[in-house]
Amino acid sequence: MKQVLTIRDVKQLSKNSDFNVIGIASRLTRRLDRNDNPFWDVSITDAGGDLDGKVWSGTIWWNQQGGERFPIDPDNCGFKIEGMTLGVIGRVGDFKDQLQYTFTELFILDQEKYPPENYTKRSPVKPEILEEHFKNLIAGISYGPLKNFMDAVFFKHGLWEKYHIWPAAVTLHHAYTSGLLEHSVSVALGALGMAKHYGDFKIPVNLDLITAGALLHDIGKIKAYSNSPAPKVLAPGNIIEHVTLGYGMFQKFAELENLEQDLNFAISHIILSHHGRREYGSPVLPETPEAMIVSAADDIDFKLSYWKMQFESLSPDVEITEFLPLIERRFWRGIPQK
Numbered sequence: 178m179k180q181v182l183t184i185r186d187v188k189q190l191s192k193n194s195d196f197n198v199i200g201i202a203s204r205l206t207r208r209l210d211r212n213d214n215p216f217w218d219v220s221i222t223d224a225g226g227d228l229d230g231k232v233w234s235g236t237i238w239w240n241q242q243g244g245e246r247f248p249i250d251p252d253n254c255g256f257k258i259e260g261m262t263l264g265v266i267g268r269v270g271d272f273k274d275q276l277q278y279t280f281t282e283l284f285i286l287d288q289e290k291y292p293p294e295n296y297t298k299r300s301p302v303k304p305e306i307l308e309e310h311f312k313n314l315i316a317g318i319s320y321g322p323l324k325n326f327m328d329a330v331f332f333k334h335g336l337w338e339k340y341h342i343w344p345a346a347v348t349l350h351h352a353y354t355s356g357l358l359e360h361s362v363s364v365a366l367g368a369l370g371m372a373k374h375y376g377d378f379k380i381p382v383n384l385d386l387i388t389a390g391a392l393l394h395d396i397g398k399i400k401a402y403s404n405s406p407a408p409k410v411l412a413p414g415n416i417i418e419h420v421t422l423g424y425g426m427f428q429k430f431a432e433l434e435n436l437e438q439d440l441n442f443a444i445s446h447i448i449l450s451h452h453g454r455r456e457y458g459s460p461v462l463p464e465t466p467e468a469m470i471v472s473a474a475d476d477i478d479f480k481l482s483y484w485k486m487q488f489e490s491l492s493p494d495v496e497i498t499e500f501l502p503l504i505e506r507r508f509w510r511g512i513p514q515k
């Protein structure tokens with residue numbers, strides 16, 4: 178049998194290469210071709226990335242749980258394949274000048290020998306480091322009632338339970354376990370750096386509001402996405418969206434904890450305006466120094482992690498990415514520090 182590659186290795190292969198890979202079936206969409214034959218768009222995920230493949234009708238899906246191997250009908254096998262660990266044999270082809278991956282044989286592996294948790298993507302920053310940053314950020318809030326409020330939100334009302342493992346997105350940035358915590362802590366630290374600088378340059382910025390607003394700005398993602406086996410948009414995420422969901426969650430906490438009205442307004446404003454533009458989903462634009470800074474820190478955190486994600490999936494000799502419609506530009510790898 179050919180060597181099992183990681184998804185990152187598969188992405189380095191050129192046209193007409195064959196590969197074997199193991200990962201979680203993170204998305205499985207059944208479609209019909211022109212002749213009404215079913216085919217599937219299947220994404221598999223491992224710790225280093227996602228691979229989207231085509232599974233044409235007639236492809237054999239093997240179930241080899243429990244040792245024996247027998248073919249199954251993915252439409253009618255009596256269990257949900259999404260979320261399970263799959264072995265895949267595939268081939269690199271192309272379609273409209275882009276590489277396309279075809280999965281030519283699929284194996285539902287023994288889930289005890291190949292547990293899906295071993296293949297989930299996680300934040301590259303260690304969980305204990307993220308947690309330490311998070312706790313230090315809350316401890317650094319100088320106004321007692323706001324610090325108590327933040328403690329209550331995360332630890333009395335239990336937001337922490339999901340917040341510390343949730344993804345921050347489905348595909349674009351921090352789309353892995355603990356991505357929301359990593360992104361929120363990173364936005365808070367970046368925003369505090371900016372806020373302190375402007376404080377030194379005589380623009381008054383409320384650092385407590387920066388910390389609270391940055392840590393809370395994306396809490397709506399907890400209701401917008403699910404976490405298992407790979408991030409997925411839920412109906413509320415689609416029809417209400419995380420900015421509005423987050424505002425609703427925050428209002429509930431503010432009411433339960435009797436948060437002072439002016440703090441409620443100021444933090445609500447940060448949550449609602451953090452996308453910076455109405456066409457990006459914010460009903461209001463940032464109007465305070467704190468909201469402008471958190472929104473700027475959020476934007477740069479997203480762009481940098483998107484930049485990193487792009488180059489991680491390209492071979493080292495590629496200097497410039499394809500055009501990326503989402504951010505209306507290509508990325509350049511740049512030159513290293515001399």
Ligand SMILES: [Fe+2]
Nearest residue numbers: 394395419451
């Ligand atoms: Fe957001």
Ligand SMILES: [Fe+2]
Nearest residue numbers: 360394395475
């Ligand atoms: Fe964000």
